[in-house]
Amino acid sequence: MIARSRRVVLVFFLMVSFLPGTAASGGLKGYQQILWEHLEVICSFGPRPPGSPALEKLRGYIRSEGQKYADEIREQEFTFQKTGHPVVTMVNIELVFHGKSDKAPLLVGAHYDTRPFADKENSPMAQRLPIVGANDGGSGTAVLLAMAQYLHAHKPERPVRLVFFDGEDYGAEGSSDYFIGSKHYAAQLEKEDLRDRPYCVLIIDMVGDKDLQIIRETYSAENASWLLKLIGESARKLKAQQFLNPPKHTVRDDHLPFIQIGVPAAVLMDFDYPYWHTHQDTLDKCSPESLFAVFSVVVDAMKKI
Numbered sequence: 465m466i467a468r469s470r471r472v473v474l475v476f477f478l479m480v481s482f483l484p485g486t487a488a489s490g491g492l493k494g495y496q497q498i499l500w501e502h503l504e505v506i507c508s509f510g511p512r513p514p515g516s517p518a519l520e521k522l523r524g525y526i527r528s529e530g531q532k533y534a535d536e537i538r539e540q541e542f543t544f545q546k547t548g549h550p551v552v553t554m555v556n557i558e559l560v561f562h563g564k565s566d567k568a569p570l571l572v573g574a575h576y577d578t579r580p581f582a583d584k585e586n587s588p589m590a591q592r593l594p595i596v597g598a599n600d601g602g603s604g605t606a607v608l609l610a611m612a613q614y615l616h617a618h619k620p621e622r623p624v625r626l627v628f629f630d631g632e633d634y635g636a637e638g639s640s641d642y643f644i645g646s647k648h649y650a651a652q653l654e655k656e657d658l659r660d661r662p663y664c665v666l667i668i669d670m671v672g673d674k675d676l677q678i679i680r681e682t683y684s685a686e687n688a689s690w691l692l693k694l695i696g697e698s699a700r701k702l703k704a705q706q707f708l709n710p711p712k713h714t715v716r717d718d719h720l721p722f723i724q725i726g727v728p729a730a731v732l733m734d735f736d737y738p739y740w741h742t743h744q745d746t747l748d749k750c751s752p753e754s755l756f757a758v759f760s761v762v763v764d765a766m767k768k769i
Contacts (some may be wrong), residue, residue, distance in 0.1 A: 473590055491618055492760055495610055499759055500752035502606040503598065503672065511594035512601065513580035514544075514631050514644075515552035522576055522605070526557050526628055529609050533616035534626075536560035540652065544631060544644050554630035556645045558609075560613045561624040568663035569623035570769055572611065572762070573718055575632030575669065576644065583637055584741035598747045599737055601633065603672030607759050620664065622769060628644060629718055632669075643718050650721035656720045664769065665722040665729035671758040672750035673737050676701025676706040678758070682714040684730035687723045691730045691769070698764035704757045732758060 506512075506527060508761055512519040530537040540556040557576075563569070578597030585591045608626045627649065633639025646667075653661055655737075671678070680692055699707035712735075719729035739745040 469699035471547055494751045495614065495759060496756040498613065499606050499610045499755040502609045503602055503750060504747065506602045507596055507598050510532060511596055512578045513575050513594045514554050514634050519577055523555060523557065529612055530559045533612040534559035535562045540648060542648050546641050554645060556630055556649055557628040559612050559626040561620060563620045563623035565621055567622045567627050568661065571625045571627055571665045572608060573629055573646065573665060574608050574669050575601055575718060576605045576628040577601060577630050577631040577633055579741055580743055582743050585743060590743060595741065595743055596746050598750050599670050599672045599745050600740060603670060603750060603755060604668040606755060607668050607671065610615040610759055620766065632718055643721055646718035646721045650725050651711060654725055662727055665719060665727055666686060666691065667717055667719045667731040668758065669717055669731060669733045671732055671734065672739050672755050673734055673750060674751040674754060676708045676734050676754040677709050677736060678732050678734060679709045679712040681731050681733065682711060683723060684719060688730040691728060694768050695761060695765045698761045699734040702760055702764060704761050706754065706757045707761060
């Protein structure tokens with residue numbers, strides 16, 4: 465009877481050890497499904513350009529997840545007016561996680577807005593319509609939302625700020641009306657004590673496509689080579705082939721405002737995504753495996769920062 469009881473306990477222990485989210489699985493089993501479910505919800509709101517009811521619905525969703533998992537929720541509300549257009553209210557949302565130490569925080573960011581027009585379409589009529597942005601706007605948002613749940617279950621050593629930037633994709637090509645939320649956030653940082661600035665910034669954008677290839681972006685390599693090195697080490701450790709690519713592009717994105725104020729910053733992105741700024745940037749072009757590869761590598765790299 466005692467031997468049988470021990471066998472039952474052992475079987476139960478082995479079963480529990482391999483449940484999603486347990487220590488034996490590294491705490492990551494189950495997150496692939498969580499990531500995908502977040503992206504499904506995000507896309508269900510439709511196109512989410514700044515100032516739209518759909519973006520406000522997504523804000524509500526981000527806030528609800530923050531209330532479940534974050535130690536604090538902070539918001540920056542501000543206005544922006546594009547030439548010839550009405551004033552638009554924008555909101556950056558920040559989920560704060562207090563670390564075990566009082567070190568400078570790590571900032572992980574993504575834009576949660578989508579493009580108000582599809583300028584890479586051939587038809588002039590199609591160009592005027594906003595895009596769903598499953599990958600461009602949706603994928604990075606999904607990764608940050610899943611990360612909020614992970615950080616709640618695994619308290620980080622260094623404090624972490626997950627920042628959802630508004631207005632990244634608002635401008636016409638060739639204009640300066642891009643990265644509006646991250647520019648505003650960086651401008652506020654400049655007013656604060658240097659000790660309150662992030663230790664470094666990692667931007668996650670367009671990381672969900674099925675044929676994912678993350679390249680070492682030029683600005684990132686010049687200003688945060690050590691951060692890219694840590695990410696590369698984690699990618700090799702986890703055998704994430706999506707990351708093991710040579711330098712290729714110079715990309716303007718939400719990392720630039722931080723570089724400009726002297727904070728090391730890098731972006732993770734697949735800039736060769738063929739459906740960029742078109743109406744074909746939809747959920748069926750993305751995959752849970754790609755989202756999970758990025759999530760897993762970033763979570764592992766964060767432990768070394």
